Amino acid sequence: MTAPHPDTAAPRPASGTKVDLRKFAWLSIVTxxxxxxxxxxxWAMTGSVGLLSDAAxxxxxxxxxxxxxxxxxVAARPATERFLYGRAKAxxxxxxxxxxxxxxxxxxxxVTAVERFVNPRPLENLGxxxxxxxxASVLNGAVALVLLRAGKAHHSITLRADGKHLMTDVVTSAGILVGVGLVALTGWERLDAIVAFAVGVNIIIAGISLLTESVSGLLDKALPDEDHEIITEILRRRTDGVSTTFHGLQTREAGRERFMTVHVLVPDEWTVKHGHDYIEDLEDELKGALPGLTVLTHLEPISDPASYEDIPEAHVPIHGDDHDPTRPPQS
Incomplete structure (x- = not known):
């Protein structure tokens, strides 16, 4: 594959303006x-420990x-001399x-549920x-959906976490409603405490999920499989197996930022400008497919054995099983 002529190469797209996500946080605060x-x-009207836990x-x-x-x-602040890559991981x-x-x-x-189970009390004004x-649950549910959609659209783990948190509140309220309703129907006051305890267990599961996701992000986890498929499809389409190929693909995400690095192997006789034009065109295509992606490339001569000695130990497979990324392609 040859590089596009400089006069006909597609212009680089302008960097998109990031959306200020703080408005969603303010919506969550008001809610x-x-x-x-x-x-x-x-809770004040009914005396239900379930409703007290819901308010808590x-x-x-x-x-x-x-x-x-x-x-x-903090994450929206620009890069500085001290934080050269910004503060997205905040x-x-x-x-x-x-x-x-x-x-x-x-x-x-x-804890409150256990105390109320031991010392049950009659409930009042249940209706x-x-x-x-x-x-309150309808309000929380609506805002949770807004936050989850915004978090997915803008790749914000903060909004996703806040949305999941509000959704657990909705689940909590649903459980409390069931418990209080059963108390009203059966007259067994300890049901209120049992349901409240069960809701607490469910909330712990949600907390574990959030902690797992945040720790994975701090440890530079790779991009999702669907992003990898988009990237590798572009690289495979640009590979002819003789004059151009790729290996050593690595990806990571940091908050709203997405990064990838890849080694680009091109014909030995290409000039620096020829290789640069090719990489510019490749980066434009990748960024067009995944907006907000930062692409780092390493240009190498395709027939030099040294080009195959620096492949990272952990990397994303690009080609099929019939392609050996550690050896120069045979003409």
């Missing part, structure tokens, strides 16, 4: 405040939303903190209390 007011009122989780939601706002503010700290706070909420819920919880 948390409203749900705290609603659920606290429902909403308080945790508020603190988590504030942490998310701080993380998004989002992972936010997700880790949210995961830990979910554990705190679960502990409060479970109005349940209506209030339903309203």
């Amino acid at each position: 948390a405040i409203l749900t705290i007011v609603l659920k606290t009122g429902a 989780e909403s308080t945790v939601n508020l603190v988590a939303a504030v942490v998310a706002l701080i993380a998004l503010t 989002e992972y700290f936010s997700a880790a903190i949210e995961g830990l706070m979910i554990f705190v909420a679960a502990a409060v819920i479970m 109005i209390g349940l209506v209030i919880v339903v309203i």
Whole structure:
């Protein structure tokens, strides 16, 4: 494959302006405040330990939303002489903190549930209390969907974590509604505590998931398989097996940022400008397929054995089993 002529090469796309994600954090903060007011009122009217635990989780939601706002503010700051690659990983700290706070909420819920199981109390004003919880749950569910969609669209683990956190609150409220409803139907007051304890266990599972994702991000986990498929499809299409090929593909993500490195092997006789033009065109295609991707390339002569001695130990396979990336292709 030959490089495009400089006069006909496609122009490099302008860097897209990043969306300010802090507006979503503010939405989460306002929602948390409203749900705290609603659920606290429902608990005060009914005396249900389940509703008290639900209100406690909403308080945790508020603190988590504030942490998310701080993380998004830090992550949005430009690179400096001290932080040459920016601060995108600040989002992972936010997700880790949210995961830990979910554990705190679960502990409060479970301890309170055990105490109420041992010392059951009659519930009052269940009708109005349940209506209030339903309203709060609908509000939380709607905002959770907004955050999850925004997190997926903008590759923000902070928004995904906050959305998952709110969704666990919705699950909590649903469980509490079931428990309180069963108490009203059966008269068995300990059901309220049993359901609250079960909800606490479910919240712990959600917290473990958030912590796992945040730790993986801090350890530079690879891009998702669907991103790898897009990248390798482009590289395979540009490979002819004789004059151009690729190996040593590695990827990672840091918050909203996505990175890849790959070795580009080209004919020995190409000039520096020829190789540079080819790489520019390749990078444009990759960035067009995955907006926001930072592409780092290493140009090497295809017939030099030394070009096959620096392949990273861990890398993403690009070609099929019939292609040996550690040996020069045979003409």
